[in-house]
Amino acid sequence: MKTATDRGISRPRHLSLTVLASLLPFAALANDPVALEQQVITATQTAHSELSAPASVSVVTREELEKRPVYNLADAVKYLPGVHLNPSSAYGRQEIKIRGLDSDYTLLLVNGRRINSRDALTSNYANDFDLSAIPMAAVERIEVIRGPMTSLYGADAMGGVINVILRQPTNQTEAGVAYSYEHPTEGDSGDSHKTSAYLSGALVEDKLLGNLILDTTDQAAWQSDQLRLAGTDAAEKRQNVSAMGTLSWILDERQSVDLDMSYREDDRKARWNNAGAPQPLTTNVQEMDRWTLGLTHNGRWEGFNTRLRYYYEDVELMDDSQLMTNMRGAKGDVNQTNHTVDGQVSASLGNQLVTLGSEFRRTELTHNQNLGADTEVDQKAIYLQDEFSLGDLDVTLGGRWDHHETFGSEFSPRAYGVYNLTDNWVLKGGAGKAFKAPSISQADASYGVLACRGLCTVYGNPNLKPETSTSYEFGTQYQDERLEAGVMFFHNDIDDLIVTETTRLVFNPVLGRPVPLRSELSYYNLSKARIKGYELQGRYHLNEGLSVRANYTYSDSEDRETGDELDYTPKHVGNIGFDWRALPQLDLNLDYQYTGSQMVYVPALANSERSDAFHTVGIGARFHATNELTFNAGMNNLTNEKRDEVAQSVDHILMGRTLFVGFSYDI
Numbered sequence: 001m002k003t004a005t006d007r008g009i010s011r012p013r014h015l016s017l018t019v020l021a022s023l024l025p026f027a028a029l030a031n032d033p034v035a036l037e038q039q040v041i042t043a044t045q046t047a048h049s050e051l052s053a054p055a056s057v058s059v060v061t062r063e064e065l066e067k068r069p070v071y072n073l074a075d076a077v078k079y080l081p082g083v084h085l086n087p088s089s090a091y092g093r094q095e096i097k098i099r100g101l102d103s104d105y106t107l108l109l110v111n112g113r114r115i116n117s118r119d120a121l122t123s124n125y126a127n128d129f130d131l132s133a134i135p136m137a138a139v140e141r142i143e144v145i146r147g148p149m150t151s152l153y154g155a156d157a158m159g160g161v162i163n164v165i166l167r168q169p170t171n172q173t174e175a176g177v178a179y180s181y182e183h184p185t186e187g188d189s190g191d192s193h194k195t196s197a198y199l200s201g202a203l204v205e206d207k208l209l210g211n212l213i214l215d216t217t218d219q220a221a222w223q224s225d226q227l228r229l230a231g232t233d234a235a236e237k238r239q240n241v242s243a244m245g246t247l248s249w250i251l252d253e254r255q256s257v258d259l260d261m262s263y264r265e266d267d268r269k270a271r272w273n274n275a276g277a278p279q280p281l282t283t284n285v286q287e288m289d290r291w292t293l294g295l296t297h298n299g300r301w302e303g304f305n306t307r308l309r310y311y312y313e314d315v316e317l318m319d320d321s322q323l324m325t326n327m328r329g330a331k332g333d334v335n336q337t338n339h340t341v342d343g344q345v346s347a348s349l350g351n352q353l354v355t356l357g358s359e360f361r362r363t364e365l366t367h368n369q370n371l372g373a374d375t376e377v378d379q380k381a382i383y384l385q386d387e388f389s390l391g392d393l394d395v396t397l398g399g400r401w402d403h404h405e406t407f408g409s410e411f412s413p414r415a416y417g418v419y420n421l422t423d424n425w426v427l428k429g430g431a432g433k434a435f436k437a438p439s440i441s442q443a444d445a446s447y448g449v450l451a452c453r454g455l456c457t458v459y460g461n462p463n464l465k466p467e468t469s470t471s472y473e474f475g476t477q478y479q480d481e482r483l484e485a486g487v488m489f490f491h492n493d494i495d496d497l498i499v500t501e502t503t504r505l506v507f508n509p510v511l512g513r514p515v516p517l518r519s520e521l522s523y524y525n526l527s528k529a530r531i532k533g534y535e536l537q538g539r540y541h542l543n544e545g546l547s548v549r550a551n552y553t554y555s556d557s558e559d560r561e562t563g564d565e566l567d568y569t570p571k572h573v574g575n576i577g578f579d580w581r582a583l584p585q586l587d588l589n590l591d592y593q594y595t596g597s598q599m600v601y602v603p604a605l606a607n608s609e610r611s612d613a614f615h616t617v618g619i620g621a622r623f624h625a626t627n628e629l630t631f632n633a634g635m636n637n638l639t640n641e642k643r644d645e646v647a648q649s650v651d652h653i654l655m656g657r658t659l660f661v662g663f664s665y666d667i
Helices: 019-028 072-079 322-328 645-649
Strands: 056-061 083-087 095-100 106-110 141-147 160-166 173-184 192-204 208-219 237-250 255-274 281-301 304-320 332-349 352-367 375-392 393-405 408-422 425-436 450-451 454-458 467-479 483-499 505-508 513-516 520-541 546-559 572-583 586-595 599-602 607-611 614-624 629-636 658-666
Touching: 056 072, 072 095, 072 141, 072 160, 095 106, 467 520, 599 645, 607 645
Parallel strands: 106 160, 454 520
Antiparallel strands: 056 141, 083 095, 141 160, 173 192, 173 658, 192 208, 208 237, 237 255, 255 281, 281 304, 304 332, 332 352, 352 375, 375 393, 393 408, 408 425, 425 467, 450 454, 467 483, 483 520, 505 513, 520 546, 546 572, 572 586, 586 614, 599 607, 614 629, 629 658
């Protein structure tokens, strides 16, 4: 990727890569600094190295993705600092939490464009369809920003941003196929098959380039004796088929037009323990078809760059689940359509790099069992960012004005500084404000979502206020050719946090099953919440063939009204990994993850209980048989770790030991 300077834009001086202060005393062992190949663009929408980026940034490369069985974004980012995967359904779905905030506060982007189907399928039993919307075979790298980025991206970016950068068409012909198989050694069934194919090349040399990615996953449902009701699924059955393609038309040395399209068929089926009672045993079937179309014009002019694009996303959902059919006694038929038009100009003005952009988004939602009528919501925004240097201090100032047609206008400012102590060592920190408007399901009184395992209904509340937050972070980072080290302290105050009312389930002797004290619930604004903590991370290359990487996140969360700890927010999460080139053709890796104790909400008690800490170990191997052919194998949850009785009581089951094997062939 070209830097801003390569594109003809002068910019503040940039440095090297990432991160961890607890290892900084070892810096004396390192050699001379090296130039970085890795660039990130999500933090400012302009090119930076990880070290110079005005944010807490982590990058997952394609090489790292190929080491492990990765089926969706959650699998791809689970070992990063500040990231916690939370079970968000009773049958194996997950959500990504960044710095203690739920997945609703993590903005998912593909090449800088948001993907969103949460209004089509939203419930206490999760929606990770967006996490699975991008075939991993199409991914070049993943950039993760920890901390709010509302000043650039608007609502939904209060917790952070995950930006998936796709593989771009190449002038040279490239092709490849890959297959992997995963088998649980504990429980019943659960086998998974994943196949992908990739083709890229020039249709007209140096003028018209294209690529095509195909991806399929067939994962059987998995049962475990840890479940309270025999016959239910700890992990649902999934069948996915994806096709994604890009055409890049190079008009001249300054202009290009990109057209990309994708289609994904994502079918899910699970048997689950409805209401936690011995009966009924319910089968949930959800089938989602997603079409996307993007058209982008990129201009690289003398002293400034431009981008103008349109993005269309259409989501069709057939929902034959207890969550839906209990509402009106019929299958759900839901359609969500998203239209986005945005434009951006980055220009060099003296020693400043100024970025000006605007965005218009329209969400259209039809629902045969919810909403009084078809719903349409418009949002528009304008943002401005200025990057400049004051001696050794690189400063980024930005602000975004958003207007939501229902909830009015919000302004989100941000200021960040990176102070260059040396060419390898920086101090960085900043502050900003962020907001998140209620979703359609949260704000529309006619939109009902089943809860209490099917016994209650949560209706929207039109009196909700947007959530707002004020965040601060400060830390230091160091990088050279052997050591990467950093520590970052963060503090996030949240006002008007949107939460769901709860009710207690009590046993009814006449009906012979638990029933709720209240059957109709709603959302409300929690006055104040606070999450603060710190992240440590680093990597040390012991020699050319062996390196160790580690990170640790401490999070202290609190409901400021009650003083209680927030649910599903462990105080301690840590990761340790080893990468070893044992032979010229053989790479080995080991990953250990510790997840500390956390509060888990138990519906039958209408209360939160503490669930104990747990840990997992994974090992993997890659054998390069030839330049084109690679085999890989390994094991997840090597120690067959199980979660405690509190987690098992709500069917949050950790998948047992699994074996995986696979191969890839690239030409």
